[in-house]
Amino acid sequence: MIRDITIGQYYPADSVIHRLDPRTKLVGTLAFILSLFLFRSYAAYLVATVFLAGVIRASKVPFKFMVRGMKAIVFLLLITVVFNMFLTPGEPLVRIWKLTVTREGLELAIFMAIRLTYLIIGSSVMTLTTTPNQLTDGMEKGLRPLNKLHVPVHEMAMIMSIALRFIPILLEETDKIMKAQMARGADFESGGVIKKAKSMVPLLVPLFISAFRRANDLAMAMEARGYHGGEGRTKMKPLHYQKRDRAAYLTLVVYLLAMYGAKRIAGF
């Protein structure tokens, strides 16, 4: 039941996108999201669609996995669209009761919907093709210059990768404890808000205890293996840019130029 949650789930496959350096993917995703907000025109979004479709194709991840992430934001998307449609002042198009749909509002709503959808799909491509460990490694290396400003980059990356690593473990643990309590007749579904909250106690207490126990064990295991922070720590798989990363950056620049060009030249 709980296994079905897919936050930042990695989809193992052998593709160019999977093999890219995580830094490339991070920068690429960021640039893609920024481009969605910088170049607001139909022509530019057409370019973005082609680019995104190409990347998805190259990633070999089935399209339905990308869409799965959309389910979570359908509600948010709906609200945004409705509010933009009705509450933007401008030239009136349709009038429903006291509400007016304006041309500007409709346009804004369409743009918003496209932006949000592409934003989610774009970041899904990154998380589906990059393991959490690679992602934090990429962040750590990419943000290393901040070390000079005394930002604890390594520690932050370590905290993040441990937190990410613990998500599936705790989910599994939750599943296990839930089943164990259900075997004792516990009921997690029925009843009102208060009864539901109360029924969570037999789940949450053992879960917290187990999380603390695991944290304790992990800290001990890390110290036993001589962990002492990022100073002088080497990597088993150090990140190096490859030829394909250079090609990817080049593609990205071409994409950004195309976006710019599409907005400038096509002008709609």
Place this chain on the structure above:
Amino acid sequence: MSIKLEHVNYIYSPGTAYEKQALTDICLEFPDGQFAGIIGHTGSGKSTLIQHLNGLVRATSGTVYYNGEDIYREDYPMKDLRSRVGLVFQYPEYQLFEVDVFSDVCFGPKNLGLPKEEVEKRAYHALQQVGLKEKYFKKSPFELSGGQKRRAAIAGILAMQPEVLILDEPTAGLDPKGRDDILDQIQLLHREQGITVVLVSHSMEDIARYVERIVVMDKGRVRFNDRPEKVFEHYRELEQIGLAAPQVTYVMQALRERGMDVDIHAATVEGAAASIRSYFGNFEKRREG
């Protein structure tokens, strides 16, 4: 009156990259009053299998019958089934959550909607059954030792007075004394109250001593399903799937190969000793006569 599985298949995360067939075409029956054992290597599907027995996991295909009734039927009282088929999970002490041992044991019967006196009576009785002394009743579960916590957790299931008791590796992580104590207590329950017991383990030694029947699981399938001595005859096949017959089986087989007429079906040290003794007894007699 039994639990019966017919052509049960179970697939984890179907339709994803992590899809895995955990159980394949399982047909089994656990008759009333039997002390059965399920044995298998890690990942052979034994834990998944037992979760089907009380409806916690729903089979991808196939049917499970409890006392002849299909438990996947629309209006089947699932909660009732869970109280009748008690399932003790692996490391059950991790599910303790109440402020004291006694209230934790009360959780199960309380969920059945019984009156307070009955709940407390059952909890008290269950704690006695697992042999936990009264001085621990009002202690926090976290003050107890590992073995005591395990007993308290098992009492939590017994307090629901199930007709069938399933235990998933009840002795994992316990010392030899704690292991024998718990298994002896379970056997006593089986003998005195006649409840059906299904014991899951990966130790043949444990299983051989107590059970009347062994189900051997391998890669999600039932490999053997027979009386212990019959199963142990296949000790070479058992080795191939990462298991082994009890050590005495090897001793007796070796003795038989050297020409001694001993019982190769002896599954416990005591039984083997008796068989060897009687062999030498006969030997003496023959020499004298």
